Amino acid sequence: MLPLFEYTKGMREEHTSYCPGCTHGIAHRLIMEALCERGELGRAIGVVPIGCSIVAHNYMNVDMCESMHGRAPAIASGIKRVHPDNIVFTYQGDGDLASIGTGEIIHAAHRGENFTTFFINNAVYGMTGGQMAPTTLIGQKTTTTAGGRSEAANGKPLRMAEIIATIESAAFVERVSLDSPANVRKAKKATLRALETQKAGVGFSFVEFLSTCPTNWGLSPIASLEWLRTDMIPYYPLGNFKTKEIGR
Amino acid sequence: MTHRLLFAGFGGQGIMLMGELLAYAAMIDGKQVTYMPSYGPEMRGGTANCSVIVSDGPIASPIITEAGILIAMNEPSLDKFEDDVDPEGLVFINRSLIGRKPRRSDVVSVAVDCIELARDILNEKIANIVMLGAVIRKSNIVSPDSVGEALRRKFSGKKEAFIPINESALSAWRERSEEH
Amino acid sequence: MTDNRQLLKGNEAFAEAAIAAGCRYYFGYPITPQNELTEYMSRVLPSVGGSFVQAESELAAISMAYGAAAAGGRALISSSSPGIALMQEGISFLCSANIPMVLLNVSRGGPGVGGIQPGQADYFLATRVGGIVDYHTLVYAPASIQESINILMQAYETAEKYRNPLMLLVDGMLGQMMEPVVVPDGVETIPTTDLHALNPWAVTGHRGSRERRVIRSLRLKPDELERSIEERGEKYARAEIELTSYEAIDLDGAEIVFVAFGSTSRIVKESLTALKRMRIKGGLIRPITLWPFPYRAFDGIDKRTKAVVSVELSKGQLIQDVKLGVNGRFPVKLIHRTGGMLLTPEEIVAAAKNISEVN
Incomplete structure (x- = not known):
C-alpha cells in the first residue's frame, strides 16, 4: 500500500508546541523537504530566533543554534565563515527580524552574505502574547494597540521583502503565503530557489512567508487564513522582488 | 643605566616615527625598551608626543614624568614639557620653528636647524630624521x-627607496662649537 | 647580540599572538584604543586561511563570533569598554551555551562613552559580568605585551577546556605601547572538516551520520535551567583551583602591600624601587587572573604589615576583592585615579609615605 503522507526525514517525529492552526509547521516542513530534496539535510546548519520558533530545533532534523534576539543573521554570518560549503539559514519571526534585528538583517543583505533567511511574517509578537509588531496592520488590535494600530501613533507597517530587495547585494527576494495549497506550492518553489541561490554562491537570499497566528489574532484557524487573504496580502503583495541569475 | 626620552611636536611632523626608530635601534642594541605614544584624535593635526625609555634592565612603567631628554619640534611642546626635564637634562630644539631658548638654566640645550638641513637634502618632510640624527x-x-x-627594517618593501635619503638625513647635523 | 625579538605595538602583538594560537575568525567594529588590532586582522587573517568581517555594530560582532565559535572555529573579539558593554548580551549567551571564545578588552575611562585614555573602570564589568549573571568570564590581566602574548598562546586551549569565554583585560597603555617581544611559532590552520570531530558539540552539519546538534541557551523548565547553572558552577570551582594566578613581590616584612593589576602594577613596581631608597618596605600582590581572583595570595601577607593598598585606575572597584582577600586582617586603603588619568610613581610614593607615618 502506498502511503498518502509521510514525515519528511527533515522533520523529527515530535509533536510541535505550536498552537492549532499556526502555520509555523507548514514553513518548517517546506524548508526541511526542500533540504532533503536537494540532498543538503546533512550539510545544513540553521539559526533559530527568539520567538515562538526558538523551539524549531526540537523539530527540524539539522544542526541548529539558538540566537540572541534579532542577531540570527550575524550568527549565520559567523557560521558561514567557518563552513562556507554548508547550507546555512536563519528562521526568524517579525519581532526578531523586523524590529530588534533590523540592523543585522539589513547588513547581512548589505554584505551579500551567502546564506538564506526564512522570515515568518504573522503581523504580531507571538511568544510574548500578542503585542504589536512592525508588521502589524493599520487597525489591527494587539495587546499594545488595544484600539487597533494607528498610523499617527505607530506609523505604517514595514514591508521587509521590498526593503531587502533594494539592497544591491541581495540576490533573491520573494514573498509567499501559506494560506492555500496553491500558495504553499509556490512557497516551496521559492524555498528551493533560495537554497539554489545560496548553493551557487550568488549572495543573500530571503523568503518572506505570510503566516497566521490564530491565538493572538483571536480568530479560528480557518478565519485566520481568510484574514491573511483579505487583509494581509493586499498590503504585503506576493511575488518575486529580485532574482539574480545563477551562473551555470 | 636608564634613559627617558620625550619626543613632542604637532601631528604630521613624524614624532611617532622618531620615537619608534630610536626604540627599534635600542632593541637591536640588545637593550630593554618601551615606547608609548599619545593617541587619539589629537594625532590628526593637534599635538603629538611619545615617550621612549631605554634601559639595561627591565622597565617597569613606560610612562615618563621626568625626562632626561626632551625633543621639542615646535614651540608649544617646549612650553608644555620644559619643566618636566631633569636637571642637567638635554633639550633638543627645532630652531626652524622655535624662536626661543629654554627658560631654564640647569638644562643643556641643543638647537638644530631641522627644516633647513632637511631642505638641503630633499625637503622638510625629513626634518624629523635630521633631528633624530642629532x-x-x-x-x-x-x-x-x-x-x-632600524631604518632599513622599518622601510622595507615598497618604502625601500626612501632609505638612502633618510640615511643622509640622519647624518646631516654636526655639532658645532657655537651650540649652547 | 642577536635575538629574535620584534618591536611590536601591543594591539598588533595581540593580533599576531592570537593568530599564532590558532585564531582564524575575527569580527570587529572600530573603537579607540584598539583599532590597530582590527586593522591587523583585516590585513593578515585572509592570508592564513581565515576570515575577517567588519561588523555593523559590536552587537553584530559578538554575534558573528558566537556563530563562528558555535561552528567550532577559533574566534577572537576585541573592543574597548563601551563596545564590551554592548557585547554583554553575546557574552552571557556564550556562557550559557558553553561556547569557548577569546575576547580582548583594551579598556579606557568611562562611564558612558567616557574618554579614550587608559582606564581600569571595567573591573566590575569583567569580573562581576554584565549580562544576566550566574556565570563567569575567565579574566586575565597581563602587565606587559610579552605576558599578553604568553597568555594568548594558551587562551584557546583554556577556553576550550572549560568551554567558556576567556577575556584579556588590558588597557589603552598596553594596547598602544611598544616593547620588544617574541611571538612563538603559530599553529597550523585546522581544516574545517576536522572541526566536527575536534569539537563534539559544534554545529557542523550532521552529514546523516550522527544525531543533530543544538547550541542552546533557552531552558524553559526551571529545574533544567537550575541544573545547567549548577553544572557550570562545578566548572567554575575547578577553574578557581586550576587557573588562579598571581605574582607576589617582597611580601616578607613589608610595611605596605600594594595590590595592582595590569599597567598599574608596572607603575607600582617603579614606586617600590623609590620606596626602597626611602627605607620604606613595600610589597606587591599582582593578580594575573582577575576571575578567578587570587584571594589566597593574601594569606602570604606578613603579620607586621601596616596596610594593604588597592592601587587602581577606577573609583574603588578592585578594592572590593582586596577586602575579601584581606578579610579584616589588615587596614585596607585606596590609591586611585580615574577618567584616563594615570597614577605616577611620585603619587604612589607620597601616599605610601603618608600611610607609613600615620600607621
Whole structure:
C-alpha cells in the first residue's frame, strides 16, 4: 500500500508546541523537504530566533543554534565563515527580524552574505502574547494597540521583502503565503530557489512567508487564513522582488 | 643605566616615527625598551608626543614624568614639557620653528636647524630624521649602526627607496662649537 | 647580540599572538584604543586561511563570533569598554551555551562613552559580568605585551577546556605601547572538516551520520535551567583551583602591600624601587587572573604589615576583592585615579609615605 503522507526525514517525529492552526509547521516542513530534496539535510546548519520558533530545533532534523534576539543573521554570518560549503539559514519571526534585528538583517543583505533567511511574517509578537509588531496592520488590535494600530501613533507597517530587495547585494527576494495549497506550492518553489541561490554562491537570499497566528489574532484557524487573504496580502503583495541569475 | 626620552611636536611632523626608530635601534642594541605614544584624535593635526625609555634592565612603567631628554619640534611642546626635564637634562630644539631658548638654566640645550638641513637634502618632510640624527649623535644612547638597521627594517618593501635619503638625513647635523 | 625579538605595538602583538594560537575568525567594529588590532586582522587573517568581517555594530560582532565559535572555529573579539558593554548580551549567551571564545578588552575611562585614555573602570564589568549573571568570564590581566602574548598562546586551549569565554583585560597603555617581544611559532590552520570531530558539540552539519546538534541557551523548565547553572558552577570551582594566578613581590616584612593589576602594577613596581631608597618596605600582590581572583595570595601577607593598598585606575572597584582577600586582617586603603588619568610613581610614593607615618 502506498502511503498518502509521510514525515519528511527533515522533520523529527515530535509533536510541535505550536498552537492549532499556526502555520509555523507548514514553513518548517517546506524548508526541511526542500533540504532533503536537494540532498543538503546533512550539510545544513540553521539559526533559530527568539520567538515562538526558538523551539524549531526540537523539530527540524539539522544542526541548529539558538540566537540572541534579532542577531540570527550575524550568527549565520559567523557560521558561514567557518563552513562556507554548508547550507546555512536563519528562521526568524517579525519581532526578531523586523524590529530588534533590523540592523543585522539589513547588513547581512548589505554584505551579500551567502546564506538564506526564512522570515515568518504573522503581523504580531507571538511568544510574548500578542503585542504589536512592525508588521502589524493599520487597525489591527494587539495587546499594545488595544484600539487597533494607528498610523499617527505607530506609523505604517514595514514591508521587509521590498526593503531587502533594494539592497544591491541581495540576490533573491520573494514573498509567499501559506494560506492555500496553491500558495504553499509556490512557497516551496521559492524555498528551493533560495537554497539554489545560496548553493551557487550568488549572495543573500530571503523568503518572506505570510503566516497566521490564530491565538493572538483571536480568530479560528480557518478565519485566520481568510484574514491573511483579505487583509494581509493586499498590503504585503506576493511575488518575486529580485532574482539574480545563477551562473551555470 | 636608564634613559627617558620625550619626543613632542604637532601631528604630521613624524614624532611617532622618531620615537619608534630610536626604540627599534635600542632593541637591536640588545637593550630593554618601551615606547608609548599619545593617541587619539589629537594625532590628526593637534599635538603629538611619545615617550621612549631605554634601559639595561627591565622597565617597569613606560610612562615618563621626568625626562632626561626632551625633543621639542615646535614651540608649544617646549612650553608644555620644559619643566618636566631633569636637571642637567638635554633639550633638543627645532630652531626652524622655535624662536626661543629654554627658560631654564640647569638644562643643556641643543638647537638644530631641522627644516633647513632637511631642505638641503630633499625637503622638510625629513626634518624629523635630521633631528633624530642629532639626538643620536649627541646622546650616544644607541649606536648609529643600529639606527641605520632600524631604518632599513622599518622601510622595507615598497618604502625601500626612501632609505638612502633618510640615511643622509640622519647624518646631516654636526655639532658645532657655537651650540649652547 | 642577536635575538629574535620584534618591536611590536601591543594591539598588533595581540593580533599576531592570537593568530599564532590558532585564531582564524575575527569580527570587529572600530573603537579607540584598539583599532590597530582590527586593522591587523583585516590585513593578515585572509592570508592564513581565515576570515575577517567588519561588523555593523559590536552587537553584530559578538554575534558573528558566537556563530563562528558555535561552528567550532577559533574566534577572537576585541573592543574597548563601551563596545564590551554592548557585547554583554553575546557574552552571557556564550556562557550559557558553553561556547569557548577569546575576547580582548583594551579598556579606557568611562562611564558612558567616557574618554579614550587608559582606564581600569571595567573591573566590575569583567569580573562581576554584565549580562544576566550566574556565570563567569575567565579574566586575565597581563602587565606587559610579552605576558599578553604568553597568555594568548594558551587562551584557546583554556577556553576550550572549560568551554567558556576567556577575556584579556588590558588597557589603552598596553594596547598602544611598544616593547620588544617574541611571538612563538603559530599553529597550523585546522581544516574545517576536522572541526566536527575536534569539537563534539559544534554545529557542523550532521552529514546523516550522527544525531543533530543544538547550541542552546533557552531552558524553559526551571529545574533544567537550575541544573545547567549548577553544572557550570562545578566548572567554575575547578577553574578557581586550576587557573588562579598571581605574582607576589617582597611580601616578607613589608610595611605596605600594594595590590595592582595590569599597567598599574608596572607603575607600582617603579614606586617600590623609590620606596626602597626611602627605607620604606613595600610589597606587591599582582593578580594575573582577575576571575578567578587570587584571594589566597593574601594569606602570604606578613603579620607586621601596616596596610594593604588597592592601587587602581577606577573609583574603588578592585578594592572590593582586596577586602575579601584581606578579610579584616589588615587596614585596607585606596590609591586611585580615574577618567584616563594615570597614577605616577611620585603619587604612589607620597601616599605610601603618608600611610607609613600615620600607621
